[in-house]
Amino acid sequence: xxxxxxxxxxxxxxxxxxxxxxxxxxxxxxxxxxxxxxxxxxxxxxxxxxxxxxxxxxxxxxxxxxxxxxxxxxxxxxxxxxxxxxxxxxxxxxxxxxxxxxxxxxxxxxxxxxxxxxxxxxxxxxxxxxxxxxxxxxxxxxxxxxxxxxxxxxxxxxxxxxxxxxxxxxxxxxxxxxxxxxxxxxxxxxxxxx
Amino acid sequence: xxxxxxxxxxxxxxxxxxxxxxxxxxxxxxxxxxxxxxxxxxxxxxxxxxxxxxxxxxxxxxxxxxxxxxxxxxxxxxxxxxxxxxxxxxxxxxxxxxxxxxxxxxxxxxxxxxxxxxxxxxxxxxxxxxxxxxxxxxxxxxxxxxxxxxxxxxxxxxxxxxxxxxxxxxxxxxxxxxxxxxxxxxxxxxxxxx
Numbered sequence: 001x002x003x004x005x006x007x008x009x010x011x012x013x014x015x016x017x018x019x020x021x022x023x024x025x026x027x028x029x030x031x032x033x034x035x036x037x038x039x040x041x042x043x044x045x046x047x048x049x050x051x052x053x054x055x056x057x058x059x060x061x062x063x064x065x066x067x068x069x070x071x072x073x074x075x076x077x078x079x080x081x082x083x084x085x086x087x088x089x090x091x092x093x094x095x096x097x098x099x100x101x102x103x104x105x106x107x108x109x110x111x112x113x114x115x116x117x118x119x120x121x122x123x124x125x126x127x128x129x130x131x132x133x134x135x136x137x138x139x140x141x142x143x144x145x146x147x148x149x150x151x152x153x154x155x156x157x158x159x160x161x162x163x164x165x166x167x168x169x170x171x172x173x174x175x176x177x178x179x180x181x182x183x184x185x186x187x188x189x190x191x192x193x194x
Numbered sequence: 195x196x197x198x199x200x201x202x203x204x205x206x207x208x209x210x211x212x213x214x215x216x217x218x219x220x221x222x223x224x225x226x227x228x229x230x231x232x233x234x235x236x237x238x239x240x241x242x243x244x245x246x247x248x249x250x251x252x253x254x255x256x257x258x259x260x261x262x263x264x265x266x267x268x269x270x271x272x273x274x275x276x277x278x279x280x281x282x283x284x285x286x287x288x289x290x291x292x293x294x295x296x297x298x299x300x301x302x303x304x305x306x307x308x309x310x311x312x313x314x315x316x317x318x319x320x321x322x323x324x325x326x327x328x329x330x331x332x333x334x335x336x337x338x339x340x341x342x343x344x345x346x347x348x349x350x351x352x353x354x355x356x357x358x359x360x361x362x363x364x365x366x367x368x369x370x371x372x373x374x375x376x377x378x379x380x381x382x383x384x385x386x387x388x
Binding site for chain 2: 001081082085086087094098102105106107108109110113127128131134135138139141142143144
């Protein structure tokens with residue numbers, strides 16, 4: 001029995017901040033870890049932007065309620081949960097992700113927390129530094145081989161820490177920079193590889 | 195967000211070896227960690243017994259397919275998964291537990307493996323020593339507070355390692371020996387306490 005560590009956004013569900021960008025019409029919020037590799041820089045930009053545009057948590061919540069997992073993600077996850085112990089390792093926040101977790105049947109999710117005051121996001125609390133890689137190493141310390149699947153800059157440490165790694169729908173510039181990690185574009189390909 | 199670590203047998207599902215004892219009519223297989231505190235002693239007795247009675251893996255598999263989670267376990271787990279990240283920590287084996295996991299919607303399960311040859315269980319592989327307590331500490335190392343629920347001797351280390359602990363339907367002699375750990379008898383009580 002192996003542990004399968006899956007990134008969330010870009011692998012199972014759309015980028016949540018893209019959804020917020022579309023719903024609010026704020027272009028800046030389309031930036032992701034694919035564009036800005038340092039997570040703290042990206043989050044500062046996001047929080048400054050939503051503060052400037054006075055976007056409430058309620059608006060964001062309604063937007064996220066309207067998001068759905070990618071077509072095929074549910075079937076892929078059902079397949080994976082019969083063969084692996086599945087953990088979703090994400091740099092998103094429980095406040096954002098839980099409605100999507102409900103749609104995916106509540107797999108284990110290890111991510112971060114937001115600080116919300118008076119319906120405004122005023123900050124965030126990273127669970128720990130390099131949380132994804134630390135989670136991989138924690139499962140390894142429990143005697144598990146870990147297979148990891150990600151798509152972006154913030155997944156590289158996780159992919160490098162894992163016993164086996166795959167890119168899923170990674171942008172060329174990220175996948176090309178790590179040419180030793182195999183890349184897949186469809187859930188069918190991924191299932192064959194796993 | 196906290197991690198809720200739940201024992202499996204006695205908390206969510208019946209004792210699997212009890213089911214095997216009933217199906218095969220072998221009384222000795224009714225012994226559990228509640229009767230024999232040292233897990234290795236218990237497992238040696240079980241494996242010797244099924245070898246002596248020539249019980250096949252196929253017989254055991256059919257028996258387990260017929261087991262169901264406790265009434266209310268599914269609703270309790272659905273409640274828990276909306277409020278916690280849930281991990282099942284068990285000293286059972288994936289070969290036994292996966293049909294029951296399917297009935298519970300595949301929560302994360304950390305347990306052990308059997309060694310099966312020619313349809314006979316010839317051994318078992320503990321993932322690590324004190325696997326339940328090690329799993330609690332692994333989640334704590336990732337920045338989570340851990341709440342643990344168990345019922346038996348092999349849960350004590352897990353309950354002691356956790357930030358908060360409850361007994362669920364524990365025998366008096368175990369609960370009384372650890373009187374500082376609150377005990378509950380129904381899922382409703384447990385939900386109120388959690």
